[in-house]
Amino acid sequence: MDDIDRQLLVLLQQDASRPYAALGEAVGLSAGATHERVRKLRERGVIRRTTVEVDPAAVGQGVLAFVMVESTRWVGDSGDRFSAIPEIQEAHVIAGSASALVKVRTSTTQQLQDVLRRIYAIDGVSGTQATVVLETFFERPVTL
Amino acid sequence: MDDIDRQLLVLLQQDASRPYAALGEAVGLSAGATHERVRKLRERGVIRRTTVEVDPAAVGQGVLAFVMVESTRWVGDSGDRFSAIPEIQEAHVIAGSASALVKVRTSTTQQLQDVLRRIYAIDGVSGTQATVVLETFFERPVTL
DNA sequence: TTGATCTACCGAATCTCATTCTGCATAGTA
DNA sequence: TACTATGCAGAATGAGATTCGGTAGATCAA
Numbered sequence: 001m002d003d004i005d006r007q008l009l010v011l012l013q014q015d016a017s018r019p020y021a022a023l024g025e026a027v028g029l030s031a032g033a034t035h036e037r038v039r040k041l042r043e044r045g046v047i048r049r050t051t052v053e054v055d056p057a058a059v060g061q062g063v064l065a066f067v068m069v070e071s072t073r074w075v076g077d078s079g080d081r082f083s084a085i086p087e088i089q090e091a092h093v094i095a096g097s098a099s100a101l102v103k104v105r106t107s108t109t110q111q112l113q114d115v116l117r118r119i120y121a122i123d124g125v126s127g128t129q130a131t132v133v134l135e136t137f138f139e140r141p142v143t144l
Numbered sequence: 145m146d147d148i149d150r151q152l153l154v155l156l157q158q159d160a161s162r163p164y165a166a167l168g169e170a171v172g173l174s175a176g177a178t179h180e181r182v183r184k185l186r187e188r189g190v191i192r193r194t195t196v197e198v199d200p201a202a203v204g205q206g207v208l209a210f211v212m213v214e215s216t217r218w219v220g221d222s223g224d225r226f227s228a229i230p231e232i233q234e235a236h237v238i239a240g241s242a243s244a245l246v247k248v249r250t251s252t253t254q255q256l257q258d259v260l261r262r263i264y265a266i267d268g269v270s271g272t273q274a275t276v277v278l279e280t281f282f283e284r285p286v287t288l
Numbered sequence: 289t290t291g292a293t294c295t296a297c298c299g300a301a302t303c304t305c306a307t308t309c310t311g312c313a314t315a316g317t318a
Numbered sequence: 319t320a321c322t323a324t325g326c327a328g329a330a331t332g333a334g335a336t337t338c339g340g341t342a343g344a345t346c347a348a
Contacts, residue, residue, distance in 0.1 A: 001203070009203070012196040016160065019334055033297050035336070046202040052156040053192040056286050059145075059153070064236070066210070066245060079281035091281040092208070101210060101275060105286060131245060137223035137235040142200050142249060163305060177326050179307070 001046070004029065006144045008037060009046070013141040016050050061105040063112055064133040071099035073124035081122045087115045098129070145190070148173065150288045152181060153190070157285040160194050205249040208277040209256055215243035217268035225266045231259045242273070 007027045011018065024034035041047045056062065069075070075093060082091040082102060090103040102119070106112045109132070116128050151171045155162065168178035185191045200206065213219070219237060226235040226246060234247040246263070250256045253276070260272050 006203070009196070009198055013198065014193075014195070016194045016196045020336095021334075029296095030298050031334085032299075032336080032338090036296080039336095044202070045199055048197040048199055049159060050161045050194065050196050051158070051285065052153070052160045052194050054153055054157065054286050054288075055189055055192055058188070058190040059150075059286060059288055061286055066238075076279065082281055086287040089286065090283045092277040093279040093281065094210075095276045095278055098275075100281075101277070131242075132239045133236040133245070134239055135220065135237040137226055137237065137244075139234045141195065142198050142203060142205055142233065143230040144198075144203055164307095165305075173325095174327050175306080176308085176328075180325080183307095 005037060005041060005046075008034070009041070010144050012038070012047070013144075056105055060107040063106045063109055064136065065104045065106075065112055066131045066133070067102050067104055067116065067119065068094075068098035068129040068131075069100040069102060069119060069125055070097070070127040070129075071124045072126045075099045075124065078122060078124070082119075085115060085118050087111065104130075149181060149185060149190075152178070153185070154288050156182070156191070157288075200249055204251040207250045207253055207256055208280065209248045209250075210275045210277070211246045211248055211260065211263065212242040212273040212275075213244040213246060213263060213269055214241070214271040214273075215268045216270045219243045219268065222266060222268070226263075229259060229262050231255065248274075 004027050008023060011023055011026055019031075020034045020038070021031040023029075023038075024031045027034070029037070038047070056064070079091065082088050082100070087104050087106050088102050089105050092101045093099065094101045104112060104115050106115060112130065112132075116130060119125060119128055148171050152167060155167055155170055163175075164178045164182070165175040167173075167182075168175045171178070173181070182191070200208070223235065226232050226244070231248050231250050232246050233249050236245045237243065238245045248256060248259050250259060256274065256276075260274060263269060263272055
């Protein structure tokens with residue numbers, strides 16, 4: 001992981017469809033050498049995958065909320081329960097008064113309510129506190 | 145936006161490096177027709193960009209925290225102030241007692257503290273409440 | 289210092305795939 | 319019915335991914 005690798009990651013985060021020749025030119029390498037570096041970044045797991053960024057609003061997921069989940073028992077192994085709710089985009093175990101923090105996307109607040117209901121149904125969950133997002137300033141990749 | 149488009153989005157979210165011929169086979173279209181559909185999805189902004197997913201821990205961003213930001217004034221137009229802090233990965237205006245919610249990634253809790261200091265320095269910010277993530281169950285793309 | 293080994297690179301060859309184009313079929317519309 | 323727009327298949331073409339051989343530099347041990 002030297003500086004060239006970091007530059008490549010930045011460039012690929014911006015546009016992963018850029019040809020290796022162009023990438024290489026940007027960092028001062030040949031296409032072949034660039035390809036080899038990117039291959040190793042994948043191999044090491046630094047690059048998890050190549051993906052497309054979908055506009056949530058364009059696919060009917062205009063409502064965004066963060067939900068603090070309180071629990072009366074250990075939540076460390078109920079990741080699957082959260083994962084089973086497709087509207088949950090992220091789920092984290094947190095330090096502090098609540099036990100988990102999840103990020104939820106739905107098309108309506110009605111559906112958000114339904115998601116909260118399903119979260120309540122998880123064993124040990126004793127309460128939720130939902131925070132609705134009014135406007136998203138930005139969401140961007142990990143900064144290098 | 146029919147069902148085939150949605151299938152294509154799912155497949156591309158999983159692996160955007162898949163050839164159009166393979167995509168097409170999966171949804172029952174030719175490579176050319178698949179290409180055309182994906183082109184239009186980009187054109188309409190449904191697909192924002194093609195990118196790589198980087199493992200935060202692998203690039204020294206092992207600390208994740210969510211920060212509730214309280215403000216004494218309207219925060220609706222201070223998006224740039226948050227954006228200027230590179231450790232902030234997301235920033236949202238929220239309903240509720242706090243005014244904004246930001247997602248922060250740093251390499252150490254020391255640096256997290258420094259980010260909090262810089263958030264305080266934003267005009268109108270009167271308080272922060274940081275929640276440190278102990279474990280991330282999952283982070284996944286928008287569910288279709 | 290010398291030799292062996294390993295790594296990273298370049299440049300070229302090859303082969304896959306993206307992209308474009310033609311023609312056809314279907315659906316919608318005047 | 320005639321016209322128009324849209325979406326598709328299939329093929330042609332060129333761009334780019336991927337592989338490979340060979341070289342330079344770095345590291346390490348003798």
